[in-house]
Amino acid sequence: NYCVRREKRNIPPSPSNRLPLLGHLHLMKFPLHRTYHDLSQKLGPIFSLHFGSRLLVVVSTPAAAEECFTKNDVVLANRPKFLSAKYMGYNYMSIVAASYSDHWRNLRRITTLEVFSGARLNSFQSIRADEVRLMLGSVARRGSAVVELRPLLSILTFNNIMRMIAGKRYFGVEDNDNEEAREFRDLLKDVFKFTGVANPGDFMPLLRWIDYKNFEKNLSALTEKIDVFLQRLIEEHRSKKGGSTMLDHLLSLQESEPEIYTDLVIKSIMLSMLLAGTDTSSATVEWAMSVLLNHPDIIVKAREEIDRVIGTDRLLHETDLPNLPYLQSIITETFRLFPATPLLIQHEASADCKIAGYDIPRGTIVQVNTWAIHRDPSIWDDPETFKPERFVATNPPRAPQLLPFGMGRRACPGNALAQRVVGLALGSLLQCFDWERVDEKLVDLTDGNVGVTISKLVPLEARSKARPSHEALYV
Ligand code: HEM
Numbered sequence: 001n002y003c004v005r006r007e008k009r010n011i012p013p014s015p016s017n018r019l020p021l022l023g024h025l026h027l028m029k030f031p032l033h034r035t036y037h038d039l040s041q042k043l044g045p046i047f048s049l050h051f052g053s054r055l056l057v058v059v060s061t062p063a064a065a066e067e068c069f070t071k072n073d074v075v076l077a078n079r080p081k082f083l084s085a086k087y088m089g090y091n092y093m094s095i096v097a098a099s100y101s102d103h104w105r106n107l108r109r110i111t112t113l114e115v116f117s118g119a120r121l122n123s124f125q126s127i128r129a130d131e132v133r134l135m136l137g138s139v140a141r142r143g144s145a146v147v148e149l150r151p152l153l154s155i156l157t158f159n160n161i162m163r164m165i166a167g168k169r170y171f172g173v174e175d176n177d178n179e180e181a182r183e184f185r186d187l188l189k190d191v192f193k194f195t196g197v198a199n200p201g202d203f204m205p206l207l208r209w210i211d212y213k214n215f216e217k218n219l220s221a222l223t224e225k226i227d228v229f230l231q232r233l234i235e236e237h238r239s240k241k242g243g244s245t246m247l248d249h250l251l252s253l254q255e256s257e258p259e260i261y262t263d264l265v266i267k268s269i270m271l272s273m274l275l276a277g278t279d280t281s282s283a284t285v286e287w288a289m290s291v292l293l294n295h296p297d298i299i300v301k302a303r304e305e306i307d308r309v310i311g312t313d314r315l316l317h318e319t320d321l322p323n324l325p326y327l328q329s330i331i332t333e334t335f336r337l338f339p340a341t342p343l344l345i346q347h348e349a350s351a352d353c354k355i356a357g358y359d360i361p362r363g364t365i366v367q368v369n370t371w372a373i374h375r376d377p378s379i380w381d382d383p384e385t386f387k388p389e390r391f392v393a394t395n396p397p398r399a400p401q402l403l404p405f406g407m408g409r410r411a412c413p414g415n416a417l418a419q420r421v422v423g424l425a426l427g428s429l430l431q432c433f434d435w436e437r438v439d440e441k442l443v444d445l446t447d448g449n450v451g452v453t454i455s456k457l458v459p460l461e462a463r464s465k466a467r468p469s470h471e472a473l474y475v
Pocket of ligand 1: 095096097161272273274276277278280281284339340341344345346404405406407409410411412413414415417418422
């Protein structure tokens with residue numbers, strides 16, 4: 001019976017060089033979105049790979065992506081149970097790692113209302129403005145020296161999230177006496193090392209069983225330390241009531257509905273925000289600045305717009321962003337060419353379903369290659385060229401042609417926050433400084449990811465010159 005069923009299945013095509021046990025694992029070359037794109041050129045817009053014992057399907061067209069997130073949205077709303085999701089996702093209980101369930105719906109509801117709503121985001125606006133001002137000051141202090149933006153952008157995005165969560169400024173703090181800040185920075189450095197690692201044990205149960213390279217042991221020890229740290233933050237805020245951070249707010253809700261707002265739920269929200277909401281935004285601003293340095297004419301146009309709308313006697317404010325359509329189109333074009341998470345996050349089928357006429361068996365991991373969709377020449381005119389003008393049109397392309405934040409019920413809930421952080425940071429850097437490449441050579445735009453987020457292989461270096469008219473506004 002089983003064989004008959006298998007024969008009838010019309011699984012998407014897969015490469016012929018499948019090895020015993022490994023399957024196609026030997027094809028797992030980073031960055032994966034490029035490998036998958038190359039394979040789609042040979043195998044078609046939807047293809048399958050056998051990674052050890054797991055079947056993985058990669059989708060590379062808007063039509064197939066749309067099928068995933070409309071007709072199959074519920075069926076594909078699960079996440080695979082990878083080891084990283086077990087440990088960094090609080091035993092698959094975090095909003096990122098949980099499969100589709102009442103628990104996950106509850107987390108989405110809580111975060112939509114209490115973290116990502118317009119009112120909540122507005123209440124944290126001064127934190128973003130403050131962090132951006134501090135970043136501008138750091139750039140200015142470099143004078144005519146070469147600036148490496150990546151560390152400054154990381155300080156901005158991590159402090160932004162930590163200040164929203166707990167009112168703590170842990171990054172870019174000069175004094176080494178702040179033991180708590182140092183401990184947290186060290187823990188996070190290790191966490192990001194793990195999020196970038198593909199673990200073969202996820203695809204080959206035998207390797208997991210022998211704890212391949214001690215992966216599980218190390219991950220477990222690290223997440224235990226993080227849990228202790230986050231629990232300490234909870235206790236600290238619990239003991240001094242009345243604050244206005246996200247943590248204070250969730251703890252006051254815990255008092256009235258303790259069974260919903262458990263400590264575990266609160267810790268998992270904190271960790272998810274730190275993992276999903278930091279590198280993604282800072283990498284996007286770095287990509288934008290990098291590609292802009294190769295297009296000085298676009299910088300001039302963006303600056304003209306900013307000066308026209310804002311004048312030269314105040315800093316750009318978040319509420320200005322809707323009035324800066326050219327800056328917005330630069331950001332959208334950056335999301336098109338350099339989507340921070342080019343393969344979204346893995347989805348898993350909870351039941352048999354069909355995509356593009358192919359059979360997708362229950363348990364299949366589904367990946368949407370947004371990077372490939374965003375560069376498909378049948379959708380985009382001159383796709384490899386950075387052209388913000390394409391989004392100034394009256395009916396600019398949108399999902400499923402353009403889906404940097406995903407689509408459907410698992411789409412990124414931090415979209416609005418990310419747009420504000422990226423818009424404010426990029427707009428302010430363009431408003432307050434003249435920018436130049438360090439030499440004649442174009443900035444190298446090679447991507448270097450091995451994990452979920454793509455960032456530039458070589459961190460951007462640039463020269464900045466403060467505009468005298470603006471210095472007094474942030475110093
Ligand atoms: C440039 C910035 C960002 C980009 C490009 C981005 C993109 C994405 C993408 C593609 C997904 C997965 C969608 C899917 O599974 O199909 C996602 C999920 C998620 N993002 Fe973002 N994101 C960004 C910023 C943020 C921020 C600032 C936060 C919060 C502080 C955030 C929180 C989350 C969470 C919690 C999820 C998991 C949602 C779920 O599984 O239900 N993201 N993001």
